[in-house]
Amino acid sequence: MVTLPDAPDSKSPATSSDEATGPGRVWRATGGTGRRLRALTRKEFVQLRRDRRTVLLMIGMPLVLLLIFGYGIRLSVNGIGAELVGHDSSFVRQALTQHDRFKVTSGIAPTESAARDDLLHGRVSVAVMVGPSGLPTSVLVDGSDAFVAQNSLEYLRSLVASPGANPVRTNVLYNPTLRSADFMVPAEVGMIMLWVGTVATAIGVVREREQGTLEQLMMTPIRKIELMIGKILPYSVLTLLDAVLITTLGLWLFRVPMRGNPFELLLFAVPYLIAALSIGLLVSTVAQNQRQAMQTAAFILLPQVLLSGAMFPLAAIPWGIRWVSQLLPLTYFTPISRGVFLKGLGFADLWPQVAVLSAMAVIFTGLAAIFFKSRLD
Amino acid sequence: MDFEIEARGLVKRFRGAMALDGVDIAVASGEICGVLGADGAGKTTLLRCIAGLYRPDAGAVRPGRAGRDRVGFSPQGFHMYEDLTVAENVQFFGSVYGLDRATLQQRADELLEFAGLSQFRSRLAGQLSGGMQQKLTLACSVLHRPPILLLDEPTTGVDPLSRREFWQLIEALRADGSTILMASAYFDEVERCEKVVFLHEGRVLAAGTVDDLAPAGASLEAAFRERMALASSGTPNGDLG
Numbered sequence: 085m086v087t088l089p090d091a092p093d094s095k096s097p098a099t100s101s102d103e104a105t106g107p108g109r110v111w112r113a114t115g116g117t118g119r120r121l122r123a124l125t126r127k128e129f130v131q132l133r134r135d136r137r138t139v140l141l142m143i144g145m146p147l148v149l150l151l152i153f154g155y156g157i158r159l160s161v162n163g164i165g166a167e168l169v170g171h172d173s174s175f176v177r178q179a180l181t182q183h184d185r186f187k188v189t190s191g192i193a194p195t196e197s198a199a200r201d202d203l204l205h206g207r208v209s210v211a212v213m214v215g216p217s218g219l220p221t222s223v224l225v226d227g228s229d230a231f232v233a234q235n236s237l238e239y240l241r242s243l244v245a246s247p248g249a250n251p252v253r254t255n256v257l258y259n260p261t262l263r264s265a266d267f268m269v270p271a272e273v274g275m276i277m278l279w280v281g282t283v284a285t286a287i288g289v290v291r292e293r294e295q296g297t298l299e300q301l302m303m304t305p306i307r308k309i310e311l312m313i314g315k316i317l318p319y320s321v322l323t324l325l326d327a328v329l330i331t332t333l334g335l336w337l338f339r340v341p342m343r344g345n346p347f348e349l350l351l352f353a354v355p356y357l358i359a360a361l362s363i364g365l366l367v368s369t370v371a372q373n374q375r376q377a378m379q380t381a382a383f384i385l386l387p388q389v390l391l392s393g394a395m396f397p398l399a400a401i402p403w404g405i406r407w408v409s410q411l412l413p414l415t416y417f418t419p420i421s422r423g424v425f426l427k428g429l430g431f432a433d434l435w436p437q438v439a440v441l442s443a444m445a446v447i448f449t450g451l452a453a454i455f456f457k458s459r460l461d
Numbered sequence: 462m463d464f465e466i467e468a469r470g471l472v473k474r475f476r477g478a479m480a481l482d483g484v485d486i487a488v489a490s491g492e493i494c495g496v497l498g499a500d501g502a503g504k505t506t507l508l509r510c511i512a513g514l515y516r517p518d519a520g521a522v523r524p525g526r527a528g529r530d531r532v533g534f535s536p537q538g539f540h541m542y543e544d545l546t547v548a549e550n551v552q553f554f555g556s557v558y559g560l561d562r563a564t565l566q567q568r569a570d571e572l573l574e575f576a577g578l579s580q581f582r583s584r585l586a587g588q589l590s591g592g593m594q595q596k597l598t599l600a601c602s603v604l605h606r607p608p609i610l611l612l613d614e615p616t617t618g619v620d621p622l623s624r625r626e627f628w629q630l631i632e633a634l635r636a637d638g639s640t641i642l643m644a645s646a647y648f649d650e651v652e653r654c655e656k657v658v659f660l661h662e663g664r665v666l667a668a669g670t671v672d673d674l675a676p677a678g679a680s681l682e683a684a685f686r687e688r689m690a691l692a693s694s695g696t697p698n699g700d701l702g
Contacts, residue, residue: 116559123556127545134544134585296540302514303534303602304557459526460514461475 120306124314128288132318142284146276146326147333153268154338161235165208168192169199173218185239186210199224210236258426266341269334270425271394274417276330277353278360279385281323285364286377288315294373299460308458312449316361323357324350343428352420352434355441359413362448369455388414416440465490465609465640466511470520473506473663480506482663483520486642488656490608493631493641495654497685503663504644505537508613511642524609533602537613537644539594543587547578547597550586551604558605565604572600576630592623599630603639610634612643616650628653648682657681659688666692 132139166186168176170193180186189208193199199211203226211224223240227233292298301311327350334340363384371377388394391401392414401409409415416437423429431438466488473481481503488494498504509515512534513526524532541550551573555565573579576596581589586597595615603610612631616624628650635641645651652671659666659674666688667674675684 119559120557123553127542127549127553130549131542131544295543296536296538297542299514299536300534300540300554300601301557303512303529303532304554305530305559306557459516460509461516 117307117310120310121314121317124306124310125318128314128318132322138284138287142280142322142326143329146280146330149276150269150272150330150333150337153272154265154334161232163187164210164232164236164239165189166210166212167199167202167208169196169211169213169224170194171214171216171218173214173220175218176212176214176220180212186236196224209233210240212240265334265338266426267422268395269330269338269340270421271418273327273330273334273353273421274356274392274414275389275394277323277327277357277417278388278414279381280326281319281357281360282364282367282385283378283381284319284322285315285361286367286371286381287374288319289365289368290371290374290377293368302458302460308456309453312365312452312456315365316358319361319364320357323360324353327353340425342425344424344430346424348430349421349424352424352431352438352441353417355438355445356413356417356420358445359441359448362445362452363413365452365456366448369452369457388412391415392418394418413441413444416444463490464488464523465492466494466611466642467523468507468511468520469522471507471510471517471522472519473503473510473515474518479663481510481517484660484663484665486658486665486668488640488642490640491635491638492656493635493643493654494656494658495651496642496644496658496660497646497648497651497681498644498660499646501662502660504660505613506663507660508534508611508642508644512611528609530605531607531609533605533607533610533639535595535598535602535610535612535615537617539586539591539598541586541594541597541601544585546583546585547573547589548582550597550601554601555604560605568604568606572604575633576600577626590623592619592627595619595623595627596630599627603634608639610639610641610643612641614644614646617646624650648680648685652681659685661689661692664692 162184164186166180167189172192177188180188192214193202193211196211196213199208199213202208203211203224206226209226209229209232213221213223215221225233225236225240289298292301306314331342331346331349335342364381367377367380367384371380387408390396391405391409392398392412393401393409394414398406398409398415420434420437420441423434464487466486468484468486471481471484472479484503484507486494486496486507496504496507506515510517511522511525512532513522513524513529514534542553545553548569551569552565555569560568570579573582576593576599578589578593578597578600581593586594589597599612599615615631616627619627631641631643643650643654651657655670656668657671657674658668667684671681675681
């Protein structure tokens, strides 16, 4: 068997289209890339219009997430269950119930062991021993919920501070009441864009593969890069619409301040968006069907949400894992979004993040171009 | 002689499994050639290699990827956009092939009329019958008037009446000078072809005109079965069942 080199196409003298055989056979392109991109984009929008499920996924889900994040997620805990042990004390009661931080049971636990039993069975999270003088002597905190325990300790510090010490004046800037919504909504803009951009793009490509239309597209003059842009373009529009929607609702529903220029934020979002959509393209190169695409996207998105500083502070992430954070686009978009929303920052302050995101956009698009195939095998 | 469609020593493996094992075929300009084979014989792989959708492991093909502008490819099954209407599908593929508005309009009218799809223009492609879907696929793949047509089991799962209509389309394209390579599992269909290739387990068992392969009134089917039996007994690990 004769084995020819790995370029069979070049072996057969490829007759170009102008050398067509016979009259009426000449195929002529009247438009190039622009025309094909228009056709691809238009097709995508027509399909989206008819695909209610995807539209729901892309508009409805961000709304639900906004409500959950805006209303549901509280980074401070109030109403922690507490009880007094040994002696009753209106002074301690008053100190605890200040700002509704603790909810103190009406009765008191007679002994420490009784209090321990209450903690064990989750009846209360905090038990404050009160001496005969009516002053607190020591405190038991249920550490099994680290979040509640930490908040409790923070609140209790003021209670057990030595009476003689000078109180330190603190001033919280940018989000003086430390509202969770102010903190969460700007981060959520980034999370939603990432989710919608990645998932929609990945599914958009994988659906074509599943339905076999990708095979048809490969036989047309559409080039690989055109196919990629033909997917990125329509979904960028959709993702940006989502960003605007979330921002508007955040401002209106949760009264989140917008101290910077929202259009600047939109501009900064563009490289972020391209990075997110390229991740979607990359997902589509490994996923064979829509289910796999969703799973792969979830696998990529979850660590982003957890490790990017959007929900938990970057400083809380141990060094061994911190480098992962540095590779995630959301890590750079979150400070941009919070900066514009809460601090009124602009390009002069945020350019390092914008630069990193731009570099990521280039790298991810490049990777997608490498892994995106223009053949079936 | 110059061949429009050609494969020489074509080898294609999938994860070590041999799909095509040194296939040679040649179809001259204006000819229609039928590739006959059972499921799994390698028909689809052969067509995809020739279309340039697969990279051959060895051997050469024509037209291949470089010549895809001159190829109309109709894959097995229905692979148009089911959520687009007939007209939108035609519009999309026409635009992608670079036809200007007037030409596209004219060819779409012609082809849809001829395929009997004119009154279904605004129907979603996914809601067409199997026969209509195949005709739509063919119509979309010849919008740019390619001189070469590769058809992969275009009438599988299509009712007999629609099949006849479909063949009228093919005959018209042939009369227009197209070179056609068609994979099929139907003997009666392949009998209409000028040239026939028997494909079995990735190898060409025989090739020639219908008269060459099934001389003196013998049926093509009988000839094919005979060759298959011969091929199976010839190999030590042949199918004994």
